[in-house]
Amino acid sequence: MPDVAFKVGQRVRVLDRNIPGHVRTPHYVRGHSGTVERLCGTFPNPEELSKMRDGLPAQPLYRVRFRQRDVWPDYAGPAVDVIEVEIYQHWLEAA
Amino acid sequence: MKEDEGKYRPLSYFQLMEVTLRELLVEKGVLTGEQIEAEVENMRSRTPERGGIVVARAWTDAAFKKRLLENGTKSCEELGLDLPALKLVVVENTPQVHNAIVCTLCSCYPRMLLGIPPDWYKSRNYRSRMVREPRAVLAEFGLHIDNDTQIRVHDSTADMRYLVLPMRPEGTAGWSEERLAALVTRDSMIGVALPESPGKTA
Numbered sequence: 214m215p216d217v218a219f220k221v222g223q224r225v226r227v228l229d230r231n232i233p234g235h236v237r238t239p240h241y242v243r244g245h246s247g248t249v250e251r252l253c254g255t256f257p258n259p260e261e262l263s264k265m266r267d268g269l270p271a272q273p274l275y276r277v278r279f280r281q282r283d284v285w286p287d288y289a290g291p292a293v294d295v296i297e298v299e300i301y302q303h304w305l306e307a308a
Numbered sequence: 309m310k311e312d313e314g315k316y317r318p319l320s321y322f323q324l325m326e327v328t329l330r331e332l333l334v335e336k337g338v339l340t341g342e343q344i345e346a347e348v349e350n351m352r353s354r355t356p357e358r359g360g361i362v363v364a365r366a367w368t369d370a371a372f373k374k375r376l377l378e379n380g381t382k383s384c385e386e387l388g389l390d391l392p393a394l395k396l397v398v399v400e401n402t403p404q405v406h407n408a409i410v411c412t413l414c415s416c417y418p419r420m421l422l423g424i425p426p427d428w429y430k431s432r433n434y435r436s437r438m439v440r441e442p443r444a445v446l447a448e449f450g451l452h453i454d455n456d457t458q459i460r461v462h463d464s465t466a467d468m469r470y471l472v473l474p475m476r477p478e479g480t481a482g483w484s485e486e487r488l489a490a491l492v493t494r495d496s497m498i499g500v501a502l503p504e505s506p507g508k509t510a
Contacts, residue, residue, distance in 0.1 A: 237466045239412050241439065253395070256467045274466055276397075281461075290443045293458040299466035 217273045218302055223249045225277060226308040227300060235263030238304045242296075246308040247279035250297055258301065272301040351424065356494035358389055359421040359471060363497065364489035366398075367476040373400075380471065384421070391420045397462075400473045401499075405458045408446065408499030409470045410438040416464040418471050422494055429498065439463060449500040472499040479506045 219225055229244030237259050252275055257268025281294040288294070319327065333339045362384055366373040376383040380396030396418060399407040411417065415430040428434050437445050442459050446452070453459055462470045474496045480488060483506075495501035 237413060239463065239465055241412075253397075253466075253468050259466070274468075276468075278460075281459075285440055289441060290459065291455045293456075294442070294460075295458065296439055296461045296463060298463045299468055301466065 215270055215272065215302060217252060217255075219249050219252075219273075219275060219305060219307070221249050221251060224308040225249055225275070225300075225305045227277070228304050228306060232260070234260055236260055238300055239298060241284060242277075242279060242298050242300070245279055245284050247277040247283070247298075250276040250278045253299060256301075258303070272303055274299055274301050275305065276300075277305070351419070354420060354423040356422045356492075356497065357489070358423075359418070359494070359497045360489040360492035361387060361485075362389070362398075362421065362471070363473055363492045363503075364485040366473055367480075367488055368485050373473070376473070389421070394418065394420045395468050396421070396471060397468045398471050398473050399460070399462060401475050403457070403475075405460055406453050406499065407460045407462060407470075407472045408438065408442060409462050409464065409472060410435055411464045412436065412439055413463075413465055416469060418469040420469075421471060422497060426494070446500060449495070451501055472497050474499075474503050477503050477505055 224246055225248070226246045227238060227242050227244060252273060255271040255273050258270075258272050259268065262268040276297050277300050278295050278297045280292070281288045281290060281296055282292055284296060330344060334341055334344070362376070365387060366376050372383060372386070375386075376398050377400055380398040381391050381394055383398075384391050384396060399409075401407055410429075412435050415425055415435075417425040417429060419425070434445065439461055442461050443453060446459075464470050474492065476488070477491060480491070491503040491506065493501060493504060496503045
């Protein structure tokens with residue numbers, strides 16, 4: 214299992230890449246930075262599971278909190294609004 | 309009786325696919341018809357009342373609430389609610405924070421606690437707009453959130469499922485768990501509404 218690389222409160226950036234297949238990282242957060250809200254645990258990689266493989270090593274899964282105004286430049290609501298998304302570690306880098 | 313009841317209508321594409329797959333599974337001996345019936349019954353038996361039990365307990369028992377927010381699945385099991393394979397994260401509404409749940413990639417939903425999701429939850433409209441303009445979407449549900457209150461949208465993209473713990477309505481001091489649970493609507497646990505106000509059910 215890969216080591217847990219990020220701590221709660223740490224700034225992380227979602228990798229901006231396109232790979233085909235069953236990917237659970239929404240396009241709208243790719244390339245954006247947010248803050249680790251919690252570690253959810255480790256889970257088999259769904260990109261591998263979808264190809265009938267075992268998905269191992271299991272990937273740490275984080276909840277990452279983004280400011281809405283960072284994600285949507287034209288966001289109409291107040292600056293306090295946030296969105297939280299689950300992201301697997303292999304989609305994150307330190308920001 | 310509705311006019312078209314009992315009349316023949318051709319199966320839709322997805323109905324046909326479901327029937328074909330079901331019949332094949334039975335024919336090949338993978339499942340029996342009885343097993344399929346039992347699972348369908350099981351799914352029908354899960355309703356938002358299960359979620360209401362959890363919320364009402366959290367409103368009346370501070371220690372339970374603390375455990376629920378730390379580990380949703382384990383705390384529900386304490387109440388005798390079996391949640392196979394559900395990794396539950398409970399998010400608490402406060403005067404400062406309003407939570408709402410969506411699944412942009414498909415339609416992930418805490419079925420073990422809320423039953424079968426409403427059609428709008430699975431619609432492209434809700435899924436695409438809830439992340440981008442949550443305040444406008446909530447307003448369409450009749451819910452206006454103050455600009456000082458943070459809206460925290462949870463996109464259940466992977467292995468966790470979410471349940472909103474709404475704020476306990478005022479005017480319910482001393483109420484029993486059972487009475488409180490009746491105020492907890494499905495929509496209030498998705499975060500697109502508030503619980504019923506106590507006057508309505510009195």
